[in-house]
Amino acid sequence: MTQQIIVNSRTIDILAVLMLITTIILIGTSRLRTCIWAYACRSFMLTLASGLIACFSGIHHIYITTGISLALKVIVIPGFLFYIVKKNNIKKEVGSYINYTLALILACGIILIAYYSTQNIIQFENTFMRHCLPIALSITLLGFFIMISRKQAITQIIGLITMEDGMFFAALSTSYGMPLIVELGLFFDILVSVIIMGIYVYRIKESFDDLDTGLLKELRE
């Protein structure tokens, strides 16, 4: 029985590590399409992890969130992002304020910080899923990092939804998810914000003929 629990929690841990790796790929790549693919892959891992948690814990409402996140995060949002890329005819590589090797090293530092700052909590945790909380925290921080280090609007959107993924995973792994109504609200928020930002991307492209958000500075006077 305990053996079974260990195997279950280790499986979820490995899925968490896979999510972390796709996030690292997201930071290390300069191609927009690869970024969106990496995001879709990570969402799929997240969905799989939440499905497994629902299965292992036997809490039914997690199945509902799993279903919604499958539809929304794996299909709708990446599809929408691909649609924006195609419609705006974006071919340029994603710009970044720092080079990619340095970004990877900084990302490594962020993950280490996440591990060390959660060290005291996870030692006393009852569950066996010990990698989940530090990884959820580091995905949140890495999302923030993507938002401030990248120039292009679409990668910044991906940074934002990466942060949301991290929070969702943190809630899921530590307390088996938030109440269903909160989750539904969150999903709706994410969907609406991505769509609104998609429209903004279109407007930025219209006005500046580029997606570099640094150009928005020109709006001052």
Added chain:
Amino acid sequence: MTAKIILPILQILVIVGFSPLVKGFINKIEARLQCRRGASIFQPYYNLVKLLRKDAVVSETSSWIFRATPYVTFISILIISLLVPVLSSQVPLNFTGDIILIIYLFALARFFLVLTSLDTGSAFGGMGGSREMMVSSMAEPAMILSIFTVALTVNSTNLSNITNLLLNNSVLLLNPSLFLAFLAFAIVLIAEAGRIPVDNPFTHLELTMIHEGMMLEFSGRYLALVEWASSMKLLLLLTILVNIFFPWGIAGGLTFSGLIIAFALYVVKIGFFAFLIVIVEMSFAKLRLFRIPNLLGTAFILSVLAIISLYVVR
């Protein structure tokens, strides 16, 4: 007593004998996937036989290092093949060294190759040597850290102990840190073996070559030894990967039936990973030289994360 004699012979037979076959297998599958017929699986053997028959031409300006290098390279790789558990988790040279010795023997072989590439004074050789050093300076830390992650999980740097413990205690393998270490090691394997995203093993006389650049001056039996050593290196790295991270099926003792099963599973596992290498080679273009730090940096970061997460979560 007989076991002590049979095991080293068996290991040398497998590693030395089958390494050209693995290379041939990879080339053949790759050719088939590119809709070419490709050379026969046994082509590397024909090449070796032909090269061994030919005379070796040695540059007049080269020193003794040039003549020593093929032997040093071949023998150091040969010693590694006795230090790695191949079919049985017992290792013939168990008493003399562990995983650290293996890493240093790889480094020794590489060091002599680079020296030779500088020795003859050809421009291609020097360039290949400096590139090889650049790649290895980034690949080696990642390799060491990822192997140490495994060593820390089972508290032993002895490959025989590592394989034994992981074999008897499979839950240990379901460790996220080991998973990270596995990925880091897989990237390093491609870099160390000089396969496509890092180095193209098929190019000659191009400005992009790394490993081939160092071997340009060799001919005849010297070239045969160096090429054989490089294919053995590929098989050895695959063996380490397979037997550490997927040790199932490896024989614990030295029974006949155990060894047969171990051999069958070994062939399957090596074939699978060779196939994965082909898939990677098919789906990626060779990276520009200055993009390589990016890839190897990822491997390094994965291995650092592996070792840190092991410590923190333990």
